[in-house]
Amino acid sequence: MKYLSILAFLIVCGTVNGQSVNAIASQSQDSTLLQNVIRDIEQHTQLQFFYKDQWVSHVYVHGSIDYSGDVMSQFDALLSQTAITYYRQRDQVILLYNVEIITTPLITQRQDAGEPTDLEEVFFTREQKAKGLGLEETLITIGNRKQYEPNKRSVVAGYVREIGTDKPVPDAYVYIESPFVGTTTDEEGFFSLNVPNGKRNILIQSVNMKNTYRRLMVYSDGRLDVDMEVDVIALNAVTVSAEREANTKSPQMGMTKISPESLKIVPALLGEKDMVRVATTTAGVQYLGEGSAGINIRGGKADQNLFLFDGTPVYNTNHFFGFFSVFNSDALSGMELYKSAIPAEFGGRLSSVFDISSKEPNQEKISGVAGIGPVTSKIMLEGPTFKNGPTFMVGGRATYSDYVINKIKDSPLKNNEVTFYDLVGKLDYEINDKNTVTLSGYYSFDRFQLTSDTLLSYTDFSYANKLLSSNWRHVFSSKLLADFNVGISHYDYDIGYDVLPTQAFRIDYGVKENHASAKFDYYVNEKLNYKFGTEVKHTQVVPGVKNPTGSESLIEKDEVGQEQSLEIAPYFSALYSPNDRISVEGGIRYSIFNVLGPGQVNRYTEGEPVDIDFISKVDNYDKNEIIETYHGPEFRLSSRYSLNETNSVKASYNRTRQNIHLLLNSASIAPTDMWRLSNAHIKPQIADQVSVGYYRNFYGKHMVEASAELYYKHIQNLLDFKVGADLQFNKNIETDLLQGKGRSYGLELSLKKTSGWLTGWINYTYSRSLIQLDGDFPDEVINGGEYFPTGYDKPHYINSVTNYKFTRRLTMTLNVVYATGVPVTYPTGKYNFQGSESLLYSDRNAYRIPDYFRMDLGINIEGNHKIKKLAHSFWSFSIYNLLGRDNVYSVFFKVEDGEVKGYKMTVFPTPIPTITYNFTF
Known part of the structure; x- marks a missing residue:
């Protein structure tokens, strides 16, 4: 004015x-x-x-x-x-x-009444623009003046990008203050906002970008693209308040966003900063400890988590028995973890979804980041291919892990050879404002060379992930957006034995999934939003092919029959927010799962146990012939009610179905575990979860987030095993499997401070995971048919991350983890049967290994913050297991001289220091 x-x-x-x-x-x-x-x-x-x-x-x-x-x-x-x-x-x-005041300039007057009353400045904005003032001082006209209707709303949509590079700015918060209407940009920087007609100020905020706004005169639906400037002062910690408000105002519950910025807070594990490891520091997410692959979420098994990389599933997410994840965090733009209120667009797993997105390439110039450490080295490059052409990103990582192996004490892995590497690439081409095409690829490889007396008497292990994903994003209008995705995911592994040439063999396993999906996002108005689409998956599993190795081998070629399936899953959901206090989202996903031939199905005598002695006949099915069909709805419902500006309560209900199973005979994932599809004998697992939560922001400008969530989950057809089950190369696997009821329940408490010199979080999780196996026959009844703890039941779990910034260049981080020991089965006595002495074991999972406690320390030292430098660098120092605690990985027993002796195995009983040099260029 x-x-x-x-x-x-x-x-x-x-x-x-x-x-x-x-x-x-x-x-x-x-x-x-x-x-x-x-x-x-x-x-x-x-x-x-x-x-x-x-x-x-x-x-x-x-x-x-x-x-x-x-x-x-x-x-x-x-x-x-x-x-x-x-x-x-x-x-x-x-x-x-003696001057007449004009409050409604003639330039805005119309003959057909209904003028907005807040157009006083329209006349003067032309003067401002002519004088070269910035966009923030210029009134921007949206839509067609002739379509203006007072007291109506119009859709303003567009892209938020980084100025100079045109890189999309995901998760930027776009909103108007009065009346309050807000949204966030997606991974492409796209937003759509329904605002009242007339003169409005629209504000845009994002991490490490300078806040900006635009002054709009909204006549009708129209487009608004916004360029944001990188905030160089962001080195002094810029926090977007909109992200904090999402804790109380978003209808989503049980969801955690992890960005590359989060990696700066958590100490590096053996020199690597890993998004998946950051997830294990959040409430409700547990892992068993060193050398343990897989993650347990809300009492779920390790195979009940869906990992998606650019929309394509990853079947093995671990390098070197879980010490590292397969994802190079330098090549990632972020990750969203859903533990409850899982959106209807996701399906196929019971417990959680890890939705991981690759990095959007730099569109202005070629740049990169690299790191050198005692365990791994890595590099990532990105930039434009040619003028107005696609942009690219390519990265690689490899290990020389002797340093780690030599630190492992009293382990069968010590004095062996372990190597891995991974590669990732992406092409991104924005054809025009309405069409963007991306192509992503990923490859990882792990290999183990073990001595003959180690894991399961095998000597060679190798496994690989191969992914290819293509996505086409099309903007039909400011209200309708679509994503079309096609992907291929291969996971295969080999195990072998070559100590005795006459018994040398190799077994090949594999799973292959081809999928296609069409997802639509229809923004009706600021109160209502629809999402709908369809996903189609074809899955093929090779349970095992055994081949002799070497000319002296007497092993004959053998094979377990292959499996394949076709699943079709349409879905629909709607988010309705009638006012600022209430949001409700409901949806349904309908899974139709067909088990296809070729294949053989054993039929067992009715009234007899599932045992090879009671096979009555074998049915043969031709290729693509339907063997079995399982189908059913998956309901999704969540709601949020804001008590006031800083307090809200949320509730959700989820039903999920899982049609592919990882046969685990331990709490953790091992290279010898195999995937199997639901079939005539293995039924899909079905879970129903109810969650309620209370959320509050407080202290200063809402710098502290607090939450408390209660959940209860009931599972049908939860997989387990009979006593003495043999899973390797078993052609009649159903004879060793059991399916029963499962239930888990718990409480998650979280406190998080997001800004200031002192930041971090502390979480406490109380979680129980129980299973009941009560079949019709004695070998199908475990622990008397009563509920008992699963092998991954950990009632108490506490983790905290504390980050203190001494200066802009020097920060220190402390990570603390405490967890209840996992259940185990102990021998409790001996008995003689027909002259043979045998061990008598306790009920399954009746005891626990000692509790787990670990403390890690990390220090980051950044180089100077000059803008014009050839490379920007920083050093990371970390000490894993700072206190050198002997955390027990497992307990096992040996009979020596007629006496049963118990042993505890530890992996990292001493502190492990690492130093890593990272630089960007």
Whole structure:
């Protein structure tokens, strides 16, 4: 408005004539000097007056001001006696002499009524733009003036990008304050917002970007693209308050976003900063300890987590028995973890979804990041291919892990050879404003060379992930957006034995999934949003092919029959927010799972146990013939009610189905575990989960987030095994499997501080995971048919991450983890049967290994923050297991000289220091 004041002053200076100001009003006995009236008003109100003394110093008015009424209406009546006019802006009143005030410029007038009342500045914005003022000071017209309707709303949609590079800015918060309407950009930087017509200020905020806004005149639906500038001062920790408010205002519960910025807070594990490892520091996420692959979430098995990389599943997410994940975090843009209220677009696993996205390439120039450490080295490059062409990103990582192996104490892995590497690449091509195509690829390889007396008597292990994903994003309109995705995922592994040449063999396993999906996002208005689509998956499993190795081998070629399936899953969901306090999201996904031939199915005598002695016949099925069909709905419902600006409660219900199973005979994932599809004997697992939560933000500008969530989960057809089950190369695997009821329940408490010199979080999780195996026959009943703890039941789990920033360049992080020991089965006695002595074991999982406790320390030292440098670098120092605690990985027993002796195995009993040099260029 300062421009209006200046302009008004210029108008006045050009229009004041030679008339004597003394003749403006005549003085009488009941008249009052206008200047005294103005001073009296300023003393009694917040109003401030601006004028020239010669205009009012000799002007008298008739009457007085009653301050119990409308002051400005009375003042307006007094001025009607004079040639003085005024313009008011909030508490500022500008007096003019002999000038007509135009509040609705002719440029905005229409013949057909219905004009907005807040267009005063439209006339002046053209002057501002002509003078070269920034976009924030320019009124931008949205839509068609002729389509303007008062008291209606229009959709403003577009992309938020980084200025200079055109890189999309995901998770930016876009909103207007009055009435409050907000949304966030997706991974492509796209947003769609339904705003009232008229003049509006739209604000945009994002991490490490300078906050910006745009002044809009909204007539109808239209497009608005926003460029954001990188905030160099962001090195001093910039926090977006909109992200904090999502804790209480978002209808989503049980979801955690992990960005590359989060990696700076958590200490590096053996020199690697890993997004998946960051996830294990959040509430409700547990892992068993060193050397343990897989993650257990809310009492779920390790195979009940769906890992997606650019929409394509990853079947093995671990390098080197879980010490590292297969994801190179330098090549990632972020990860979203869903533990409850899983969106209807995701399906196939019971417990959680890890939705991982690759990095959007730099569109301006070729740049990169690299790191060198004692365990791994890595490099990532990105940039444009050629002018107006696609952009690329490529990265690689490899290990020389002797340093780690030599630190492992009393382990069968010590003095062996372990190697791994991974590669990732991406092409991103924005054809035009409405079409973007991306192509992503990933490959990882692990190999183990073990001595002959180690794991399961095998000597060679290798496994590989191969992924290829293509996505086409099309913007039909400002309200309708679509993603079409096609992907291929291969996971295969080999195990072998070659110590005795006559018994040398190799077994090959594999799983292959081809999928296609069409996902639509329809933004109706600020209150209603639809998401719908369909996913199709074809899965093929090779349970085992055994081949002899070497000319001396006497092993014959053998094979377990292959499996394949076709699953079709349409889905629909709707998010409805009638007001700022209430949000409700409901959806349904319908899974149709067909088990396909070729294949053989054993039929067992009715009323007899599932055992090879009771096979009554074998049915043969041709290729692509339907063997079995399982189908059913998966319901999704979640809601949020805001008690006030800082407090809210949420609730959700989920039903999920899982049609592929990893046969685990331990709590953790091992290279010898295999995937099997649901079939005529193995039924799909089905879980129903109910969650409720309370969320609060407090302290200062809501810098601290607190939450408490309760959950209960019931599982049908939870997989387990009979006593003495043999899973390797078993052609009749159903004879060793059991399926029963499972239940898990728990409480998750979380406290998080997101800004300031001291940041971090602390979580406490109480979680129980139980299973009941109560079949019709003795070998199908475990622990008397009562509920008992699963092998991954860990009732108490506490983790905290504390990060202190001494300066902009020096930070220190402390990570603390405590967990209850996992259940185990102990031998409790001996007995003689027909002259043979055998061990008597306790009930399954009746005991526990010792509790787990670990503390890690990390220090980051950054180089100077000069912008013009060839490379920016920083050093990471970390100490894993700072206190050198002997955490027990497992307990096992040996019979020595007729006596049963128990042993505890530890993996890292001493502190392990690492130092890593990282640099960007």
